[in-house]
Amino acid sequence: MSVTVAEPESPDVRPGAAPPRPNRDVYRDVLAELMPADERLVCLDSDTGLFSGVDWGTAADRYVNLGIAEQNLMGVAAGLAKSGRVPFVNTMSTFAATRAVEAVKLDIALNDLPVRIAATHSGLSAGHLGSTHHSLEDLAVMRMLPNMTVLVPADAAATAELVRACADIPGPVYLRLGRGATDDLPAGAEPLRVGRAQRLREGDDVTLVATGPYPVLAALAAAEELAAEGVEAAVLNMHTVKPLDTAALTAAARTTRAVVTVEEHWAAGGLGSAVAEVIAELGAGCPVLRVAVGDSFAAGTGGQRHLLERNGITAAAVADRARRALTRR
Numbered sequence: 001m002s003v004t005v006a007e008p009e010s011p012d013v014r015p016g017a018a019p020p021r022p023n024r025d026v027y028r029d030v031l032a033e034l035m036p037a038d039e040r041l042v043c044l045d046s047d048t049g050l051f052s053g054v055d056w057g058t059a060a061d062r063y064v065n066l067g068i069a070e071q072n073l074m075g076v077a078a079g080l081a082k083s084g085r086v087p088f089v090n091t092m093s094t095f096a097a098t099r100a101v102e103a104v105k106l107d108i109a110l111n112d113l114p115v116r117i118a119a120t121h122s123g124l125s126a127g128h129l130g131s132t133h134h135s136l137e138d139l140a141v142m143r144m145l146p147n148m149t150v151l152v153p154a155d156a157a158a159t160a161e162l163v164r165a166c167a168d169i170p171g172p173v174y175l176r177l178g179r180g181a182t183d184d185l186p187a188g189a190e191p192l193r194v195g196r197a198q199r200l201r202e203g204d205d206v207t208l209v210a211t212g213p214y215p216v217l218a219a220l221a222a223a224e225e226l227a228a229e230g231v232e233a234a235v236l237n238m239h240t241v242k243p244l245d246t247a248a249l250t251a252a253a254r255t256t257r258a259v260v261t262v263e264e265h266w267a268a269g270g271l272g273s274a275v276a277e278v279i280a281e282l283g284a285g286c287p288v289l290r291v292a293v294g295d296s297f298a299a300g301t302g303g304q305r306h307l308l309e310r311n312g313i314t315a316a317a318v319a320d321r322a323r324r325a326l327t328r329r
Contacts, residue, residue, distance in 0.1 A: 020181045023159040023213070024050060024120045027177055030163040031088055031118075035059035038167060042080055046073050046091040048120070070095045074103035074115070081113035086167060092126065093119035093176060097138035108172045109145040116166045116173045117142075122152075123212060123264030124298060125179035127307040131297050139211075140269025142174040143242040150242040151194065152176040154216040155184045158239060161192045169194060180304065182213035185237070186220070195240050197248040203232035206322045207252035210262035211238045211271045214308055215291075219262050221315035226322055233322060241271055249278045253286035258325030260289050262318055264308065267292035287328045289321040 028050050035041045036057045045051055045065040056063050066073050070091050077087040096104065096119045108115045119138065126133035142150050149169055153159040159177065166173050189200055197209070200216070201223050210219040216237050223233040234256060236248060252259055259279060261272035272290030279288050293311045300307075308314065 020184050021156045022179065022181045023153055023156060023177045024118075024179065026156045026159040027118055027163050027175070028054065030160050032056060032059075034164070034167060035062060038086075040084065040086045041167065042077075042085045042087045044073055044077055044080075044087050044089045046070055046089075046095075048090050048092075050090060050120070070100035071103045074100050074117075075107050077115045078103070078107035078111065078113050081108070081115050082111065086114050086116065088116045088118055088166075090118050090120070092133065093122035093135035093138050094126075094133060096174070097135060097141040101141055104142075104172075105145055109147050112147040112171045114169070114171060114173075116175060118175045118177060120177045121179045122176045123178065123214075123304070124293075124307040124311070125304045127298070127302050127304050130301045131299065134298050136264075136266045136293050136298065137269070138174070138176065139241055139263070139265050139271060140273070143274060144269075145172075147171040148242060149173045149194070150176070150240070152211045152239055152241055154211075154213050154237050154239060155182065157184065158192055158237075162194070162239065165192075165194050176212070178213060178304070183217060185216065189237075192239060195243045195245060197245040198237040198239060199234070199248075200237050201233065201235035203234035204256055205232045206258045206260060206326060207234045207236060207256045208260050208262060208318060208322065209236045209238050209249070209252070209271070209275055211241055212264045214305070215262040215264055215313060218291075218313060218315045218318050219260075222318035222322065225315060225319045231322065231326070238271060238275075241274065244274050244278065246278050249275055250282060253279045253282055253284040256286075258287045258289070258322065258328070260291065260318060260321045260325055262291045262313070264313055265292055267294060287325045289325045291317050291321055 208219040
């Protein structure tokens with residue numbers, strides 16, 4: 001019996017526009033640009049194939065492929081960081097957050113070491129490989145670790161900015177990247193700042209808080225749908241899940257009537273949980289509703305957008321949650 005595995009879909013490309021680039025490719029190219037100029041930087045690979053053919057120039061001896069051994073990858077990175085280096089380690093998201101998490105916790109986070117974990121194939125972006133490669137727990141795992149910064153770029157431009165910022169962030173960093181290309185965010189947004197939400201749209205009825213490429217795009221599309229009904233939705237791109245921008249969330253809870261979170265992650269423990277924790281402590285009575293994967297494995301295989309729709313991570317779902325939240329308030 002032969003089995004056909006569906007590859008992820010390509011993003012929609014406007015006529016005449018350059019096709020968007022995968023965030024992981026942008027990460028690779030920016031790192032290759034930074035390493036020759038900064039002798040602290042080291043690239044540790046786990047046989048991902050991402051760096052095949054890269055010309056490292058004078059930094060060639062600082063690229064090391066350690067093979068498919070994720071715990072060892074984290075241990076070696078910790079040792080190098082303790083010796084004054086700034087290692088970028090590369091593996092799939094689900095392996096970083098589950099298979100190697102003990103080493104991340106004890107070797108890296110406990111010692112507050114400047115290791116940058118570049119985790120590709122996050123969320124459902126490796127959906128064509130099935131449940132073993134879905135990564136719907138990593139935000140929960142990584143944000144719980146003391147000292148860890150958690151970054152989730154929403155497009156190629158944001159990836160480049162956040163990779164450059166990684167070089168000087170104190171302590172460990174988890175950089176969540178997808179597999180394929182996704183559409184760019186609209187131009188003209190305010191610059192990214194680590195730890196500060198990026199406001200993509202103003203609104204005084206409901207605030208949509210999203211993290212990651214497809215969730216942010218779904219939030220923007222939902223805001224357009226709601227605007228046609230007379231509901232004005234603010235949209236926050238929460239590219240930094242930890243440290244969370246509590247000031248922006250406090251303002252949202254006090255100036256809009258409800259908050260809806262959107263993420264490519266299980267509902268438990270991720271962005272929605274983090275936002276609910278902050279707003280609950282305010283005692284502002286602002287309802288928080290979540291758009292996320294429910295308490296079940298995302299069964300089957302398929303492209304990323306297919307699986308997102310199948311699991312309810314859509315603009316329609318976001319708009320529906322916003323309506324429900326406003327009714328509840």
